[in-house]
Amino acid sequence: MRLLTLATAVCLLVGSPCLAQDPPLRRLEACLVLAGENRGELKAALAQAPKEQREDLEFLIQHMPPSDLSSLSAEFLLEHLTYAHRAWASSPWKERISRELFRNEILPYASINERRDAWRRDFHERFSPLVAEAKSPAEAAAILNQKVFPLVGVRYSTKRRKADQSPYESMETGLASCTGLSVLLIDACRSVGVPARFVGTPLWADGSGNHSWVEIWDDGWHFTGAAEPTGDDLDRAWFTGRASKAIPADERHGIFAVSFKHTLQRFPLVWHPEADFVFAVDVTGRYVAGDLPWPDGTVRVRFCATDADSRLAGRLTVLDAKGKRVFEGQTRGDNFDANDHLTGFLIPGCRYEAQWSQAGDSRKVRFQVEKDEQLVNLEAAVIGGQAQGLNRKEAKAVASELWKTHAERIRTERSAEIKARVLEVDGQRMPFWYKAFGKAPSDGRSLWISMHGGGGAPAAVNDQQWENQKGLYKVEEGIYLAPRAPTDTWNLWHQGHIDVLFDRLIEDLIVLENINPDRVYLMGYSAGGDGVYQLAPRMADRFGAAAMMAGHPNETVPDGLRNLAFTLHMGANDAPYDRNKVAARWRDLLAGLHEKDPSGYEHWVEIHAGKGHWMDREDAAALPWMAARSRDLRPERVVWVQDDVTHKRFYWLAVEQPVARSRIVVSRKGQEIEILEAQGVQTLVLRLDDSMLDLDEAVRVSQGGEVLYEGQIQRLRKVLAKTLAERGDPKGMFCSELRVQLRDPDEAGDQP
Structure with missing residues (x-):
């Protein structure tokens, strides 16, 4: 009951009548739980924040x-809160800055992963x-870009x-990169x-490197290079030509703006590729469009395609009154800036027809051009x-x-790397070797990924281990593939980049x-066995079975193996690091x-008598x-325990914000889905299709006897597209998804 009392106290503190009816407060309480021993500092900040500023502080915490x-301490947060409000209130342009814009682009105390300074x-x-x-904001920004760097003694070098320096780190040395x-x-x-x-962009389309810069809001977004002033003007920089060649929706060659x-969308930090806590919007289209000529006698017309709750990417063609094609392009999806739309130049007063299509979904609309920056929305049919x-x-x-x-x-873009x-991927290079065995079955070959030993040794030693692994096993049928670990560290096969490389x-x-x-398989x-111990539970939905030979699990646990056949082989005399005892x-x-759980955890453990490490x-x-x-990608019961390397998807479950060591257990039977356990998970996404249940009938989702959702769930093209894009797995496509807010874990703990 102690944590329940704390949750109730926070609920009363922020003035919400009912936590269950207020998802932002559920998120706030979840964040306070995640704060651990620092929870007291955050609560102190909430208690001391002025009433009219408290929701802004909640935004920061969430x-x-x-x-x-x-x-972060209460003192740190309150100073940022106080002076952010003071700056906003005293600016001549205050009335032009919405609360939403203030929270996301003035209030935050950091931009990326830099050290947190009290600046x-x-x-x-x-x-x-x-x-x-x-x-105006633009005038102020231009002045600051001209005067701040000489004043604090910082120049480009x-x-x-390091790249990701905080303001004071740059001021201490007088040197900084564009970042x-x-x-x-x-x-x-x-x-x-x-x-x-x-x-910034992770890599210019011409391969000439990455770059970072700044955008300023003044009735729209404008760009400038930091310490690269262009007089009193914005939207001028040396990189506009390169930016105009950027590729929308491309995580390597796109342009992204950070969002607190x-x-x-994650912001691709090229200097810290494993970081997944910096968010972004894709703004490439605005830079590419900026390089287009503006024909005389035309105005800009923007296009988007939407369904009930999102924007959709797809192919758009515009025809004039005679049926002649006058414009075409790709509409933006939800991972783009909300103000970034496909833009064409059309003649005012004329009538046109816009045709849009994407994977079986086609729409058309007739419209007349009436004004500059007119928005034409090809909406889904509604019922x-x-x-x-x-x-x-x-x-x-x-x-x-x-x-x-x-x-x-894949054939066009990936054949060369195979x-x-x-x-x-992200600076990590993984060579591999493979050989085909047997006749290919009609439903496709099997794939055997076999990881070598070594680790914590010179590259030459690990290279030899790789050579040994190539001939260690032979399969009756399939592709036998031996990858060479990207690093020579002791933990060769269970660092976060391995998951990404194996997925690709x-x-x-x-x-x-x-x-x-x-x-x-x-x-x-x-050391390859170490990798199996770690990868198999956290990537279980990728494999048909897994075999661990002569390794050590370190801190991992087997709970996630519920639906993966797992075999473990160890020499009875393999005593170093207690490998035999751990096995x-x-x-x-x-x-x-x-x-x-008799229907799960199929396993075979063999401790080989008289054998050592070999x-x-x-x-x-x-x-x-x-x-x-x-x-079996659609088992009736899923046990998902996140490792220190987290994933957003596991079998038919997904989370938007994965938390290390969180645990979720879900079962389904017929039209019923039950959340059996939920630790560290506030919002759960259920992926479904007609092989699992009848989507034409109502689906019931419950937790602890409480119904969280009951009703039909639509089949949507965007869900099929999204689930395919996540894994590139034709059998991993789901046509429906449902987000459910889970009950507070403290409340769940009080159930009899």
Whole structure:
């Protein structure tokens, strides 16, 4: 009851009558729980914040990264809150800045992953006099860009200590990269009430490098290079030509603006690729459009396609009154800035027809051009106020078309990397070798990913281990593939980049080698076995079975193996690091889990008598055992335990904000879905299709006897497209999804 009392106290503190009816407060309480020992600091800040500013502080807490939740003090937050409001209130343009804009582009204390400095009061007092005569945010920003850097003694240099410097780190050395300069200018702008945000591209389309800069809001977004002033003007910079060649919706060659508020898009931090706590919107279209000529006698017309709750990407064609094609392009999806729309130039007063299509969904609308920046929305057909969903036949057809398009893209874009036998993602390079065995079955080949040992050794040692792994096993049928670990560290195979690389490898080979995604198998020896221990539970929905040979699990647990056949082989005399004892312990753990859940946790543990670390190939017995098993991607019960490397999707479940060590257990039977356990999970996404239940009938979702949802769930093209894009797995496409807010864990704990 203690935590329930705290939750109730916070609920009363922020003035909500009912936590269950107020999702933002549920998120707030979840954040306070995640803060751990620092919860008291956040609560103290909430208690001391002025009433009229409290919701702004709640916004910060709800959207700050987990590391900030557990470390920022009440003093730090309150100083930022106080001086952000002071700057906003004293600016001549206050009435032009909405509360939403203030919260996301003035209030935040950081832009990316830089060190958290208490710069707000200092900068407000230093820089306010510089802009005392400025009449607009743009004018103030231009002044700051000219005067701040000489004033604080910071200049551009590749000799800076690191890319992601905080303002004071840059000021201490006097040197900064474009990233550090942008952070400093953004903070200077925010300190005087100018909305500003961090913008950048991971890699210019011509391959010439990455770059960061700043956007300023003044009745629309405008850009400028930090420490690269262009007089009193914005929207001028040396990089406009390169920016005009950026590629929308491309995570390598697109242009992204940071959002403190959570979005569906992560900002690609090239200097810290594993970070997933900086959010963004895709703003590429605005930079590309800026390079287009504006024909005489035309105005700008913007286009979008929407359904009930989102914007859709798709192909758009505009015809004139005679049926002649005059414009075409790609509409923006939800991962783009809300103000970024496909834009064409049309003649005012004339009538046109816009035709839009995407994977089986086609729409058209006739319109007359009436004004500049007119927005033409190709909305979904609606029934009862909601976007019309697909029927079973349509969903199947859309899935087929989406898959054909995806497969063609993989053939075009990925064939070279498979031919070269090397993958490179976020700076991590993974060579691999493979060989085909046996005759390919009609439903596709199996894939055997076999991880070598070594680790914590010179590259030459690990290279030899890789060579050994290539010939260690032979399969009756399938592609036997031995990757070379990207690093030579002790934890070769269970760092976060391995998950990303293996996902891409499987996605490629499903298309390029006709791999059956239900028959992908994972195995590894020694350090490779360490990787199996870790990867198998957290990526269980990728594999048909997994085999661990002579490894150590470190901190991981077997709970996530509920639906993955798992075999473990260990020499009885393999005593270093207690590998043999730990293997015996896992044997008991798996047996106990299977006893409690007889339809899950299929396993075979073999402790090979008289064998040490080398088992004289007796462990090869694992291969035919695995080959007899395949993946079930839609099991009736799912146990999902997040590791320190987190995932957003597991079987038919998904979360938008994964939390390390969180746990969720869900079961389904007929039209009923029950949340059995939920620790560290506030919002759960259920992915469904007609193979699991009847989507033409009502679905009931419950937790602890309480009904969370009851009703029909639509089949939607966007869900099919999204679930395909996540994994590139034709069998991993779902046509429906439902978000449910889970009951507060404290309340759940009080159930009899």
